[in-house]
Amino acid sequence: MRRTDPRLQIITETLRKPLPEVAPADLITGQHVSRFDPAVNVGEAPAPWSMQVDMLARHVFTALYGRPDTGEQQSPLAQAEDAKRARDLGAEIAALQQGHTDLTSAPWYPARPGDLVHVHYEQAGQCPAFGETYLIAAAADGFLSMQLLCDTLPDGEDRHGMVGCYAVEDDPDPLMELWFEAGPHRLTLVRDGRPVHIGGAR
Incomplete structure (x- = not known):
């Protein structure tokens, strides 16, 4: 499970105690002003609001950087897309680089002929x-292939585009796309009858 982004903790603590001499707070109050609020246009006071500090911090974080860690694991590509939506180029690049590093530094990497790859x-x-x-099987010129053996999609479901989309021929690194798109938390790799990577393991 990914750690909660430390930036969220920084925002939360700053809102809870913005100045050294201020007592810590769990609730923040303010004035709600909307450019479309007719009450503001006629000179009436803006409507008051109250919000828990942690909720406001999460709202600020999401506006700046995208969704913080909610306890749900994400693929490297999903993390990069969240950062892209937040217009955080540094975080986008970091997510992709970390995904690549996590795969290529795994003790079982690279994939070998005979490996079984399960995706959930x-x-x-x-x-x-x-x-x-x-x-995973040997292919031409030292490359590898990854062919679908079976799936558990129930009968009657529309299978078009649902199964076998990660099958590849003559690929130097057949796990790369699956690792980035589905995510390591959804993958289990079995080598010589023993699991060497268990997705979602705590």
């Missing part, structure tokens, strides 16, 4: 949760 998909809308199993 959470339920999304009407599509139920399911899994896929791929087999």
Whole structure:
């Protein structure tokens, strides 16, 4: 599970105690002003509001950087997309670099012929949760292939575009796309009958 971004903690502590001589607070009050509020246009006082410090800090953080860690694990690509939406180029690049480092520094990396790769998909809308199993095999010119062996998508589901999308031929690194898009937390890698990477393990 990813650590909560320390920037959120900094924002929270700053709001809770903005000055050394100020007592810590758990609730912040203010005045709500809207450019579309007719009350403001006629000179009436803005409406008061109150918000818990941690909720306001999360709101500020999301406005600046995108969603903070909510306890849900994300793929490197999803983390980079969150940073891109927040217009944080540094965080976007860092997410992609960290994803690459996490894969290439794993003790079992690179993939080998005979490896089994399992990927788990959470339920999304009407599509139920399911899994896929791929087999890594030798391919031409020293490259590798990754072919779908089986899946657990229930019969009757629309399979077009749902299964086998990570199968590759003649790839120098067949795990790279799967690692970045699905995320390491959804993958389990089995080598010589033993799991060497268990996705989602705590």
